[in-house]
Amino acid sequence: MEKWQVGGLLFVGLLLVAGAIFVRARYGEQFALKPIDLVLVALPLLFVLLVSGKVKVFEAFGVKADLSELIADAASTEIRGQAVGGMSPDVGEVxxxxxxxxxxxxxxxxxxxxxxxxxxxxxxxxxxxxxxxxxxxxxxxxxxxxxxxxxxxxxxxxxxxxxxxxxxxxxxxxxxxxxxxxxxxxxxxxxxxxxxxxxxxxxxxxxxxxxxxxxxxxxxxxxxxxxxxxxxxxxxxxxxxxxxxRTNMTASMLLSIVDRLENDTSQK
CATH class of the missing domain: 3.10.580.10 (CBS-domain)
Structure with a gap:
């Protein structure tokens, strides 16, 4: 993978972090950086590496997850489930x-x-x-x-x-x-x-x-x-x-993965 591609994916990760902090602040949570936000920085890069088969397990900042399983679960979600209720307020409809x-x-x-x-x-x-x-x-x-x-x-x-x-x-x-x-x-x-x-x-x-x-x-x-x-x-x-x-679906899948990671972290 070229350096500019890695840099671009990390930049997307920074945008995800900024969006996550903004959403938490908007819904009344403290405006602060959480450990899971550090995962968000690398998440787009990890997503691409996983798709290419170069990485399967992620472990950092107290979080360990089999990303292949997480992405498989997110990708198998029916479109119907994204078009109706039960969604968190920071996830747009697919x-x-x-x-x-x-x-x-x-x-x-x-x-x-x-x-x-x-x-x-x-x-x-x-x-x-x-x-x-x-x-x-x-x-x-x-x-x-x-x-x-x-x-x-x-x-x-x-x-x-x-x-x-x-x-x-x-x-x-x-x-x-x-x-x-x-x-x-x-x-x-x-x-x-x-x-x-x-x-x-x-x-x-x-x-x-x-x-x-x-x-x-x-x-x-x-x-x-x-x-x-x-x-x-x-x-x-x-x-x-x-x-x-395509963009909305990919973002929805990434957010589904983040939700799973946050749930796994909170249960430890």
């Missing part, structure tokens, strides 16, 4: 519930900007989408900097795909008649239309979505294989629930 809006009349655009819309939804087979109106929606919401995803629902309201909005805009900017072609494909919803929609930049199809019952390890493996940082999440009926982000 599943992000987006501020969503369907394409309607252009008069609704100011309202959607005010609501900080993050996902714009379209339904296959709708039949009424117009390229110029789609352009106004995408341009206005992109300019607001809140738009993150374009979501396409199938004719049965199940998820068909999501697009990373920034990636899809590459197509919008470079292809002739892009908005008209996009609207026509959604309106038509034929097999040819669907295959064409799957070729656009930023496409993640329903086949690559993860279910709420999936583990974070499974989701991270899928992200790595697809080389993307966000995945759509669906329920058992295939309906779109939200998205998961």
């Amino acid at each position: 599943v992000e519930m987006l501020e969503m809006a369907g394409k309607a009349g252009v008069g609704n655009i100011p309202e959607l900007v005010t609501k900080k819309t993050e996902a714009l939804t379209f339904k296959l087979g709708h039949g009424g989408y117009i390229g110029d109106a789609v352009k106004q929606y995408v341009d206005a919401l992109s300019a607001s900097s809140y738009l993150r995803f374009i979501v396409l629902l199938d004719t049965n309201d199940q998820l068909f795909c999501i697009y990373n909005a920034l990636d899809l805009q590459v197509y919008y900017r470079t292809a002739s008649g892009a908005y008209n072609n996009f609207a026509d494909a959604i309106n038509g919803a034929s097999e040819d239309n669907r295959r064409w929609l799957a070729t656009l930049p930023g496409f993640v199809g329903a086949a690559d979505a993860v279910r709420l019952s999936a583990s974070k390890r499974q989701a991270l493996q899928k992200m790595s294989s697809l080389r993307i940082d966000n995945l759509p999440v669906v329920n058992d009926e295939g309906n779109f629930v939200g998205t998961i982000n």
Whole structure:
């Protein structure tokens, strides 16, 4: 591992320590450095070393733990368990519930900007989408900097795909008649239309979505294989629930490990 990589991981550890102290102070605990905070400094580095197989057991500052077991437990946690209650106040939800809006009349655009819309939804087979109106929606919401995803629902309201909005805009900017072609494909919803929609930049199809019952390890493996940082999440009926982000999941796993280490330390 290069020196700059080690330094970067230690810097991330320092940020974790600062965050831990801030959270404790916010919730009424004494603003002080604890022994477990020293573990946090090295935790990102240890995490990488463990994944690479270079370390399996950690022992320092009175703490001894088999990190391979801890990370396996954290990674096997279902996404569903991270989206509902039972979480400590300093751990964000893994599943992000987006501020969503369907394409309607252009008069609704100011309202959607005010609501900080993050996902714009379209339904296959709708039949009424117009390229110029789609352009106004995408341009206005992109300019607001809140738009993150374009979501396409199938004719049965199940998820068909999501697009990373920034990636899809590459197509919008470079292809002739892009908005008209996009609207026509959604309106038509034929097999040819669907295959064409799957070729656009930023496409993640329903086949690559993860279910709420999936583990974070499974989701991270899928992200790595697809080389993307966000995945759509669906329920058992295939309906779109939200998205998961690589950074948030990794942070959640690290915090789960810290919780286990703190519990083990307090019981000694």
